[in-house]
Amino acid sequence: MHGGERLQGEVMVPTAKNAVLPMLAAAILPEGEVTLCRCPAIRDVDAMVDILTTLGCSVAWEGEDIRIRNQGLSHWEMPDALSHQIRSSIFLLGPILAKMRRATVSYPGGCEIGLRPIDLHLKGLRALGVRIMDEGGRLYCDGRNMHAGDVYFDYPSVGATENVMMASAMLKGTTVIHNAAREPEIVDLQGFINAMGGCVIGAGTQVIEVRGVEALHGTSYTPIPDRIAAGTLLCAGAMTGGSITLENASFYDLLPVTEKLKEMGCRVWGEGEKVMLDAPQRLRSFSQLQTQPHPGFPTDMQSPMMAAACVAEGTSVVIENVFENRFGQVADLCRMGADIRVNGRMAVIQGVKEMHGARVRARDLRGGAALVLAGLAAQGDTLIDQIALIDRGYPHLEETISALGGRMERVQVHEHEQTEVHDVTAAAP
Ligand code: EPZ
Numbered sequence: 001m002h003g004g005e006r007l008q009g010e011v012m013v014p015t016a017k018n019a020v021l022p023m024l025a026a027a028i029l030p031e032g033e034v035t036l037c038r039c040p041a042i043r044d045v046d047a048m049v050d051i052l053t054t055l056g057c058s059v060a061w062e063g064e065d066i067r068i069r070n071q072g073l074s075h076w077e078m079p080d081a082l083s084h085q086i087r088s089s090i091f092l093l094g095p096i097l098a099k100m101r102r103a104t105v106s107y108p109g110g111c112e113i114g115l116r117p118i119d120l121h122l123k124g125l126r127a128l129g130v131r132i133m134d135e136g137g138r139l140y141c142d143g144r145n146m147h148a149g150d151v152y153f154d155y156p157s158v159g160a161t162e163n164v165m166m167a168s169a170m171l172k173g174t175t176v177i178h179n180a181a182r183e184p185e186i187v188d189l190q191g192f193i194n195a196m197g198g199c200v201i202g203a204g205t206q207v208i209e210v211r212g213v214e215a216l217h218g219t220s221y222t223p224i225p226d227r228i229a230a231g232t233l234l235c236a237g238a239m240t241g242g243s244i245t246l247e248n249a250s251f252y253d254l255l256p257v258t259e260k261l262k263e264m265g266c267r268v269w270g271e272g273e274k275v276m277l278d279a280p281q282r283l284r285s286f287s288q289l290q291t292q293p294h295p296g297f298p299t300d301m302q303s304p305m306m307a308a309a310c311v312a313e314g315t316s317v318v319i320e321n322v323f324e325n326r327f328g329q330v331a332d333l334c335r336m337g338a339d340i341r342v343n344g345r346m347a348v349i350q351g352v353k354e355m356h357g358a359r360v361r362a363r364d365l366r367g368g369a370a371l372v373l374a375g376l377a378a379q380g381d382t383l384i385d386q387i388a389l390i391d392r393g394y395p396h397l398e399e400t401i402s403a404l405g406g407r408m409e410r411v412q413v414h415e416h417e418q419t420e421v422h423d424v425t426a427a428a429p
Pocket of ligand 1: 017018019088114115116117118119120121155156158159160181183299300322323324365366393
C-alpha cells in the first residue's frame with residue numbers, strides 16, 4: 001500500500017462480525033429457517049458456516065444473506081480441527097446442548113492475543129445442570145438434566161454470557177445471569193432470540209433474565225453495524241487529515257471511540273445511521289486509553305487507536321486490561337518509525353511527525369488493522385504479510401480504503417533471496 005493520501009468520501013459499514021458469529025450458533029435453536037441478512041464476507045463467518053454444515057445443517061449464502069436450515073442437525077460432536085480453526089466454535093456449546101442435550105467439543109485453544117480460557121463458559125453451563133467431563137482436552141457435556149438457574153460471572157465475559165443466553169432460551173423456568181457482559185452485540189443477540197419467539201430481557205445491563213419458552217421459530221434478522229470496523233475506518237480518516245462519512249453506523253455504540261477521537265482534535269458527529277468525521281491537519285495525543293468491558297473503551301479498538309497515537313502530537317498512554325497479549329503490532333509499528341515503549345499492559349506512545357513505509361507482518365486481526373492504518377498515514381510504500389489475519393474481520397478492506405481515496409492492493413510477493421513465496425494474502429498461520 002502507498003501512504004500519504006488524505007481519505008475522504010462515504011462508505012458503508014458492514015454488519016458486526018461479533019454479532020453474526022453468535023447468531024449463526026443460535027440459528028440451530030429454532031424449528032424452522034433462519035436468514036441472517038447482510039452478513040460480512042469474512043473468514044470467521046465462512047469458518048462458522050463450515051462448522052454448521054459439518055454438524056448437519058444446511059447453510060447457504062444467498063447474496064449477502066446466509067440462510068440456515070437446521071433440520072439436518074444430527075451431530076453433537078464438534079470435529080477437533082474445526083474447534084481449533086475458530087474460537088467462536090465455543091459459542092455452539094450452548095445451542096447444541098439446548099437442542100440435543102449432549103455436546104462434545106475440544107478446548108478452542110488460545111490465539112495470538114491471549115490464552116482465551118473458557119472456564120466461565122463451563123461455569124455458566126454447569127450452573128444450568130450440565131455435567132462436563134474433560135478428557136485430554138475434549139469436553140464431553142451431558143445436558144440431559146439441564147434446568148434454568150442463576151448464573152454469576154466474576155468477569156463479564158461476552159462469549160460466556162452469550163453461551164448461557166442461548167443454552168437457557170428453551171429451558172423451563174427463568175435463568176438469571178448476574179454480572180453479564182453488556183456489549184451491543186449482547187443486546188443484538190437478545191433481539192435475535194426474541195425475534196425467534198424467545199423471551200430474554202435485560203441485555204445491556206448487568207442482569208439478564210432468560211424466560212424459557214417451549215420452542216423457537218425461524219426468522220429473518222439483520223445484525224447491528226460493526227462498531228469496530230466503523231471505529232477502524234474513523235481512525236483511517238483521522239490519521240490522514242481526512243473527512244469521511246460512514247453509512248450504517250451507530251453513533252451511540254461508537255461513543256468510547258468518538259470521544260477519544262474528539263480528544264485528539266477531530267470533529268465527529270452523528271445523523272441517523274450516519275457518522276461523520278473531519279480530522280485536523282495533525283492529531284493531538286490522547287492522555288490515556290484504558291480498555292474495559294462495555295461500556296468502557298473496547299479492547300478491539302486498542303490497536304487502531306495506538307496507530308493513531310503514533311502520528312499524533314504529544315505522548316499517549318494505552319493500558320490493555322482485557323487481553324494479556326494485545327500489543328503484538330508494536331514492533332512492526334516501530335519498524336515504520338513509531339516511538340512506542342511497552343511495559344507489561346502499558347504502552348507509552350510518543351507521537352512522531354512522520355512514519356515511513358516498511359515491510360511488516362500482521363500478528364493478529366486488530367493489530368493487522370493497525371498496520372493498515374499506519375501504512376495509510378506513512379510516507380512511501382508498506383507491505384503487510386499475513387493479510388489473511390485481517391480478512392478474518394474486515395470484508396473487502398482494500399475496496400473500502402480505495403473508495404475513500406487510499407491506495408491499497410493485494411500483491412503476490414516473490415522473495416529475491418530464494419526463500420518461499422510470500423503471498424500477501426497468505427493463509428492465517
Ligand atoms: C469477544 O471475545 C469478541 N469475540 C472479541 O473480539 C472481543 O475482544 C471480546 O469479546 C471482548 O469484547 C467475539 O465476539 C467472537 P470475553 P470473548 O469472554 O467472548 C477472559 C475481535 O477482535 N475470559 O469477554 O472471547 C478472557 O481471557 C475479537 O473481534 C476468561 O478468563 O471475550 C479475556 O481476558 C477478539 N474465561 C476476557 O475474559 C472465560 O471463560 C474477555 O473475554 C472467558 C473469557
